Amino acid sequence: MKVLVVGSGGREHALCWAISNSPLCDALYCAPGNAGIADVATLVPIGSEDVDALVRFVQDNAIDFVVVGPEGPLVLGLVDRLTALGVKAFGPSAAAAELEGSKGFMKDILAKYGVPTAFYERFKDPDAAKAYVRKHGAPIVVKADGLAAGKGVTVARTEQEACDAIDDALVGGRFGAAGAEVVVEEFLDGEEVSFFALCDGENALPLASAQDHKAVGDGDTGPNTGGMGAYSPAPVLTPDLQDRVMREIILPTVKGMAAEGKPFKGVLFAGLMIMQTPAGPVPKTLEFNVRFGDPECQTLMMRLKSDALAALVAAADGVLDSIDLRWHDRTALCVVMAANGYPGDYAKNTEIRGLDKAGAVENVTVFHAGTKRAEDGRVLSVGGRVLGVTALAPTVAEAQAAAYKAVDALDWPDGFCRRDIGWRAVGR
Ligand code: AMP
Numbered sequence: 133m134k135v136l137v138v139g140s141g142g143r144e145h146a147l148c149w150a151i152s153n154s155p156l157c158d159a160l161y162c163a164p165g166n167a168g169i170a171d172v173a174t175l176v177p178i179g180s181e182d183v184d185a186l187v188r189f190v191q192d193n194a195i196d197f198v199v200v201g202p203e204g205p206l207v208l209g210l211v212d213r214l215t216a217l218g219v220k221a222f223g224p225s226a227a228a229a230e231l232e233g234s235k236g237f238m239k240d241i242l243a244k245y246g247v248p249t250a251f252y253e254r255f256k257d258p259d260a261a262k263a264y265v266r267k268h269g270a271p272i273v274v275k276a277d278g279l280a281a282g283k284g285v286t287v288a289r290t291e292q293e294a295c296d297a298i299d300d301a302l303v304g305g306r307f308g309a310a311g312a313e314v315v316v317e318e319f320l321d322g323e324e325v326s327f328f329a330l331c332d333g334e335n336a337l338p339l340a341s342a343q344d345h346k347a348v349g350d351g352d353t354g355p356n357t358g359g360m361g362a363y364s365p366a367p368v369l370t371p372d373l374q375d376r377v378m379r380e381i382i383l384p385t386v387k388g389m390a391a392e393g394k395p396f397k398g399v400l401f402a403g404l405m406i407m408q409t410p411a412g413p414v415p416k417t418l419e420f421n422v423r424f425g426d427p428e429c430q431t432l433m434m435r436l437k438s439d440a441l442a443a444l445v446a447a448a449d450g451v452l453d454s455i456d457l458r459w460h461d462r463t464a465l466c467v468v469m470a471a472n473g474y475p476g477d478y479a480k481n482t483e484i485r486g487l488d489k490a491g492a493v494e495n496v497t498v499f500h501a502g503t504k505r506a507e508d509g510r511v512l513s514v515g516g517r518v519l520g521v522t523a524l525a526p527t528v529a530e531a532q533a534a535a536y537k538a539v540d541a542l543d544w545p546d547g548f549c550r551r552d553i554g555w556r557a558v559g560r
C-alpha cells in the first residue's frame with residue numbers, strides 16, 4: 133500500500149514509525165511531517181488543514197490509505213472527501229468527529245444512550261447559565277462547546293469563577309464561534325485516565341490505557357499544556373475496569389453513533405474519571421477525542437507488537453472483528469521536551485544536539501514533534517512541544533529511568549522537561 137499520514141507532531145512520528153515497520157507498507161508519505169518523520173517517510177509540504185491540497189496529493193499520487201493524526205482535518209471533513217473519491221482513510225467523518233468538535237453534541241449522545249458522565253446543561257444565554265451555576269453551586273465545570281485549543285475548560289472552584297468563565301465565552305467572545313455555546317457540568321472528583329479503542333462503525337477493539345501529564349511543571353503545577361508526558365498502561369484501569377469501560381462507555385457510544393446515522397470509525401479516545409464510591413471504583417466519561425492522544429500515542433505504538441497498519445486498515449474496512457492485537461506487557465513512558473517558555477511564548481529555531489546519543493539508549497525511541505532539519509543538516513526546534521523521549525521497560529520505574537537517561541544525553545539548553553513523568557504509577 134501507498135500510505136499518507138497527515139500531521140506533524142510526535143503522535144504522527146509514532147504512527148509513521150509503526151506503519152513503516154508493516155509488511156503491508158510499500159511507500160509512506162507524511163504531510164507536513166517533521167525532521168524525525170523524514171527518517172521513515174517522504175515529507176510532503178502540505179499543511180494538515182489544507183484539505184483541498186491533501187485530496188489533490190492523494191489523487192495525483194494514487195495513495196491507497198490515509199491516516200489522519202489531528203482532529204482539525206477530521207472536523208473539516210477530510211475523511212468524507214477521501215471516502216467520496218473511493219480512497220480508504222483512518223479517522224471519522226466530519227459528522228462523527230463532532231464527538232470532539234462539539235461538547236454539547238457529545239453530552240447529548242451520552243445522555244441519550246445512557247453512557248455514564250457528569251450531569252450537565254447546554255447554554256447560549258449567560259444569565260440562564262449563571263442561574264444554573266447558582267442552583268448547583270461550586271465546584272462546577274464550564275466548557276466552551278467547540279474546539280478551543282485545549283483552553284476551553286474551566287474547572288471553577290467558586291461560583292464567581294464559573295460566572296466569569298461563562299461571561300468570557302458567551303459575552304467576551306474569548307473563543308470566538310467555538311464559545312458561542314457552553315456546557316456547564318457537574319464536577320467529578322477522582323483519578324483521570326485515558327482509554328483508547330479502535331472503532332469500525334459497528335465494533336470496537338480495545339487498545340490500551342494511558343495517563344497524561346497536562347500541567348507544565350513538576351508535581352502537576354503551572355498552566356496546562358497539550359501534554360508533558362505519558363505512560364501506558366495506567367495501573368488505575370484494572371482489567372475489570374477496562375471491561376466495564378468497553379461495555380458501559382465505548383460500545384454504547386459506537387452503537388449510538390451508528391443509530392444516529394453517524395457511524396464512528398477511527399480511534400475513540402475517552403477521557404475518564406475513575407471515581408471512588410462505597411461500591412468500588414466507577415468510570416465516568418469526561419470527554420471524547422476522535423484521534424490518538426499526543427503523547428499517549430507514542431506510548432501505545434511502542435507497546436503494540438501487532439501490525440499497526442493492518443489494524444488501522446481493518447478499522448477503516450469495518451472488519452475489526454477479524455483482528456486480534458498483541459501487546460508488550462511492559463510499560464512505555466514518554467517524556468516530552470518542550471521549548472523554554474512553553475506553553476507561553478518560546479524561541480524557535482534553536483539547535484538540538486545529542487539526538488543520536490539519546491536514541492542509542494537501550495529501549496528508547498526519540499520521537500520528534502516540533503522539529504525541522506536546516507539545510508546544513510542541523511535539527512532545529514520549531515514548536516512548543518519538540519521531542520517525545522519514549523522508553524519501553526518491564527516496570528514503569530525502569531521505563532522512567534531509561535527515558536531520563538536519554539533526556540540527559542540530549543544537548544539542548546533551550547528546552548526543558550518535567551522530571552516526574554510517571555510519578556503516580558511509580559508511587560503505586
Ligand atoms: P477536556 O478539555 O474536556 O479534556 O477537559 C480538560 C480537563 O478538565 C480534563 O482533563 C479534566 O482534568 C478537567 N475536567 C473536565 N471536565 C471535568 C469534570 N466534569 N470534573 C472535573 N474535572 C473535569
Ligand code: GLY
Nearest residue numbers: 358359425426427
Ligand atoms: N494529550 C492529550 C491530548 O492529546 O489531547
